[in-house]
Amino acid sequence: MINEAFSVPRRQSVMGIALIFFNSVYKFLRGFWVLGAYLILQTPTGITLFYVLLGIIVLAAVALGYSILYYRNFLFHIDYQKEEFVLQKGVISTQNITIPFDKIQQVYFKRSILERIINTYRVVIDTAGSKEDEVSITAITKEDADLLASILTRVKQEKTALEPEEKEVPPTRLWTHKLNVLTLFKIGISTNYLRGLGLVAAFFATIYNEFYRFFQDDYGEEFGEYYDMIPSASATVGFFIALFFFLLFVSIVITILEVFIKYYGLTLTQTSENLELEMGLKTNTKVALQPRRVQLVQTITNPVQKYFNLYETRIALASSEDIIGKKKIKIPGLGREEVLKVKDFLYGEQQPDLQGKFKSHMLILFRRFFISLTPVVISYLILLWQPYLELYIYYTLVIVYLVIAIIYQILKYRSLKLVITSNFLKKYQGVWNKSEEQVEIFKMQALTVKQPLWYKKRGLYNLEFHTAGGDISFKAVNNKIFPWLNYILYKIESSSKRWM
Amino acid sequence: MASLMENFSNDPIDINLLPKFEDVDYTGISGNYLIKSNIQTGIFLIFVLIAWGVFWYYDAGIQNLQLAAGIIILFFAFRFWNNYKMQANYGYALRDKDLLYRRGFIVNTVTVIPFNRIQHVSVSRDFFDKILNISSLQIFTAGGGGSDVNIPGLEPTLAVNLKEALSKKLSHND
Numbered sequence: 176m177i178n179e180a181f182s183v184p185r186r187q188s189v190m191g192i193a194l195i196f197f198n199s200v201y202k203f204l205r206g207f208w209v210l211g212a213y214l215i216l217q218t219p220t221g222i223t224l225f226y227v228l229l230g231i232i233v234l235a236a237v238a239l240g241y242s243i244l245y246y247r248n249f250l251f252h253i254d255y256q257k258e259e260f261v262l263q264k265g266v267i268s269t270q271n272i273t274i275p276f277d278k279i280q281q282v283y284f285k286r287s288i289l290e291r292i293i294n295t296y297r298v299v300i301d302t303a304g305s306k307e308d309e310v311s312i313t314a315i316t317k318e319d320a321d322l323l324a325s326i327l328t329r330v331k332q333e334k335t336a337l338e339p340e341e342k343e344v345p346p347t348r349l350w351t352h353k354l355n356v357l358t359l360f361k362i363g364i365s366t367n368y369l370r371g372l373g374l375v376a377a378f379f380a381t382i383y384n385e386f387y388r389f390f391q392d393d394y395g396e397e398f399g400e401y402y403d404m405i406p407s408a409s410a411t412v413g414f415f416i417a418l419f420f421f422l423l424f425v426s427i428v429i430t431i432l433e434v435f436i437k438y439y440g441l442t443l444t445q446t447s448e449n450l451e452l453e454m455g456l457k458t459n460t461k462v463a464l465q466p467r468r469v470q471l472v473q474t475i476t477n478p479v480q481k482y483f484n485l486y487e488t489r490i491a492l493a494s495s496e497d498i499i500g501k502k503k504i505k506i507p508g509l510g511r512e513e514v515l516k517v518k519d520f521l522y523g524e525q526q527p528d529l530q531g532k533f534k535s536h537m538l539i540l541f542r543r544f545f546i547s548l549t550p551v552v553i554s555y556l557i558l559l560w561q562p563y564l565e566l567y568i569y570y571t572l573v574i575v576y577l578v579i580a581i582i583y584q585i586l587k588y589r590s591l592k593l594v595i596t597s598n599f600l601k602k603y604q605g606v607w608n609k610s611e612e613q614v615e616i617f618k619m620q621a622l623t624v625k626q627p628l629w630y631k632k633r634g635l636y637n638l639e640f641h642t643a644g645g646d647i648s649f650k651a652v653n654n655k656i657f658p659w660l661n662y663i664l665y666k667i668e669s670s671s672k673r674w675m
Numbered sequence: 676m677a678s679l680m681e682n683f684s685n686d687p688i689d690i691n692l693l694p695k696f697e698d699v700d701y702t703g704i705s706g707n708y709l710i711k712s713n714i715q716t717g718i719f720l721i722f723v724l725i726a727w728g729v730f731w732y733y734d735a736g737i738q739n740l741q742l743a744a745g746i747i748i749l750f751f752a753f754r755f756w757n758n759y760k761m762q763a764n765y766g767y768a769l770r771d772k773d774l775l776y777r778r779g780f781i782v783n784t785v786t787v788i789p790f791n792r793i794q795h796v797s798v799s800r801d802f803f804d805k806i807l808n809i810s811s812l813q814i815f816t817a818g819g820g821g822s823d824v825n826i827p828g829l830e831p832t833l834a835v836n837l838k839e840a841l842s843k844k845l846s847h848n849d
Contacts, residue, residue: 259842268801273838275845278794302794303817310795493817529688620818621788628781641818654697660787661693667789668772674792675817 180322184252184263190293191249191314195242197289203234241266251312253326260300260327262310272310278302279331282324285311296320300327303493303643303675350516354441354454354508358485362438362508363431365479372426374433438507445520452506462504466521468492468675470618470644474514475610484510488517491644493675503644522598522615529597531659536635536651540588547580593649595659598666600640602647614642616663617670624660643675694770696787701766701777707807708765708828712758714803720751757781767826774814774841776824786824790844792816798834810834814841 204211214227244266251262260279262272280301290297295314302309312323354362439456450464471491480486487507509517551573558569583606592603600619602612623639630636634654640647640663727747731740760780768775773789794815804810811827812834829837 257842265799268799268804270797270799271835271838272795272797273842274795275842278845302815529690620792620816621786621822623784623786623821625779625785626783628783639821641816641822643817643819646818646821657695657697658690658693661695662688662690664696664773664787664789665688665693668791670791 179255180326181251181253182255184250184261187246187249187312187314188295188316188319189246190295192239192242192246193293194289194295194314195245196238199238199241200235203238253330255330258330260310262312274300274302274310276327276330276333279327282327282331284320284324290314298323298327349445349447351445352443352509352513354438358508359435359438359441360431361483362480362485363434364427365477365483365485366430366434366507372422374429375422375425434507441506441508443506443509443513443517445516450517450520452504464490464492464504464521467673469521470642470675471612471614471647472518472521473610473612475605475608477608486511486514488514491642493643518613529595529662531595531656533593533595533649533652533656533659535588535591535649536633536653537588538630538633538635539651540584543584543588544581547577547584551576593652593656595663600647600663602649612647614640614644614647616666617672618642618674619663619667622660622663696773696775696785699768699770699775701768701775703763704765704767704826704828705809705830706762707809709758709762711803711807711809711828712762713755716751716754716758719754720747723747723751765826765828769837769840776814776826786822788814788816788822788824790841792818793841793845796838796841796845798838800831812837 248266248269249264253260258276260274264270280303283299285297285299296317297311297313298315298320299309299311315323436456438454441454444451452462452464469490470493473489475487475489476485485508487505488509490504492504558564586606590604590606590609594601598616600614600616604610619640619642621641623641625637630651635651636654637650638648638652638656727743730743757780761778764778764780764783766777773787775785775787777783777785794817797813798810799813800810808831809828810831811825812829813825814823816822
């Protein structure tokens with residue numbers, strides 16, 4: 176190592192004191208702005224004014240003392256031997272943070288207005304964790320910031336360069352899949368309309384609101400006359416049925432339009448390196464999917480779409496540019512063959528040799544029954560308080576609801592399944608929309624096993640499999656799964672492959 | 676996928692012979708952490724009592740006050756008891772290739788973090804930690820909130836040593 180700058184613990188620039196001071200004062204003012212507003216509105220008398228001033232002076236002194244201490248305690252350095260960046264900070268609570276070189280995702284500058292004014296820089300070190308985990312070194316001079324950033328970027332590259340990089344092969348096109356207009360139309364009519372219905376409802380609510388506000392003053396009376404003209408109950412039912420079909424029709428149209436806008440011209444091309452995806456009418460999205468970055472793959476279909484041979488694939492990526500978990504790519508309208516091709520590309524050959532299948536305990540089914548009962552109980556209590564329905568109608572509705580709810584819950588329970596093979600973990604669920612989530616075992620980040628007190632007697636556990644693209648959870652399984660969890664840990668720990 | 680195949684071997688594995696995470700012995704945390712949790716619950720109790728006192732001063736009705744007092748007593752009895760129970764369940768264990776952290780009484784939770792998935796490690800001490808001479812160790816992964824752990828109530832030197840040890844493992848494993 177030629178350049179050993181920052182190897183000795185050092186502080187921020189002295190201007191840092193000012194930055195911390197103003198920041199803490201600002202935070203305080205934001206908390207107590209009400210007080211300020213009060214003082215302005217209510218011209219204080221001499222004695223209150225004195226106390227207020229005294230308070231402000233004391234506060235300023237405390238803030239200044241805090242800032243100086245914070246500055247004194249803020250120490251950072253680079254440990255070249257251990258290959259890590261070390262930061263210590265804090266006055267009342269102290270923190271000691273270590274970031275190994277090879278975990279650094281990126282290093283960048285950030286400046287607030289205040290930082291521009293006092294001419295200091297903030298260097299942010301990003302790791303693959305969530306947003307709160309990033310580490311920033313505030314208030315350092317431009318030279319230091321540049322130097323620090325360049326050193327960190329360099330050591331990070333040196334560290335990662337050691338790892339075998341995949342060879343650059345000129346990309347050759349292997350296959351292309353295009354969505355035609357007919358398929359888009361099929362996707363549109365077989366997608367969940369609830370979203371479309373929601374959009375319509377929101378639209379009409381807004382219109383109604385505006386309309387109402389506009390007419391309220393001038394035409395209120397006239398409006399009331401029309402309201403009186405609305406005919407008897409039977410006609411109202413007819414009207415609502417007509418309205419329902421109209422809304423359904425509009426929802427379908429809107430859903431189809433949305434599908435067209437989002438996915439028009441969807442093209443999936445596989446080269447030897449990447450899967451390239453292009454789609455969208457209004458904004459053209461273009462993504463290259465590298466197998467290494469793929470964390471979680473979900474395939475969803477429903478009976479209608481299955482009939483049309485349409486599967487939606489959702490892929491969660493980890494990438495250093497985006498915060499992990501945020502980036503999920505939806506590819507609708509792939510046929511079964513395309514889904515298999517995509518998976519083959521992402522995962523290589525899948526060998527189903529080792530297999531463990533797990534189901535949740537019946538307990539969760541019973542719990543779901545009880546949860547389904549809640550609306551019944553609530554509506555019954557309301558009925559007791561305010562009889563809004565004839566009892567026999569109410570009972571019929573309750574029975575119909577319960578039959579549907581129980582059948583639905585049973586189907587939902589039966590669809591729930593966890594499968595562990597030698598390289599994959601798969602979770603199946605869904606009654607109408609059937610989903611299959613799949614993650615490569617070695618890409619998992621951690622496992623969590625939870626046991627609530629009320630599971631102890633039955634020896635049941637809730638599991639969470641953490642990946643960089645989100646968690647997969649599975650509830651109420653017994654300890655027969657433990658050898659498989661050990662297998663998963665073995666897979667993660669014995670793997671030296673890069674997971675992103 | 677040449678690189679995939681290079682690393683790929685397919686020897687039969689008896690999954691029942693793999694090291695068992697469920698049989699690991701955990702090391703407990705410092706008893707001072709129980710003091711800290713009780714102090715924190717105590718401070719909360721004081722605030723609640725002050726609020727109750729205010730209502731009492733303004734004569735909020737004897738029945739309401741009694742009911743509130745009952746709820747407060749039950750709630751805080753539970754909190755202190757829970758602190759005590761939780762203390763017994765805090766524990767961590769280091770294996771050759773991963774770290775296990777156990778916590779929780781009502782929901783007993785074990786998180787296993789393989790060393791080669793740790794992003795970074797930090798040690799922090801708040802005001803009470805300084806008085807009671809304990810530290811906590813934070814371990815961050817890319818799995819997000821669910822898999823990040825915070826082990827409280829460690830002796831300060833132990834926390835630093837653990838941090839150093841983990842950092843060393845991180846660079847070795849990659």
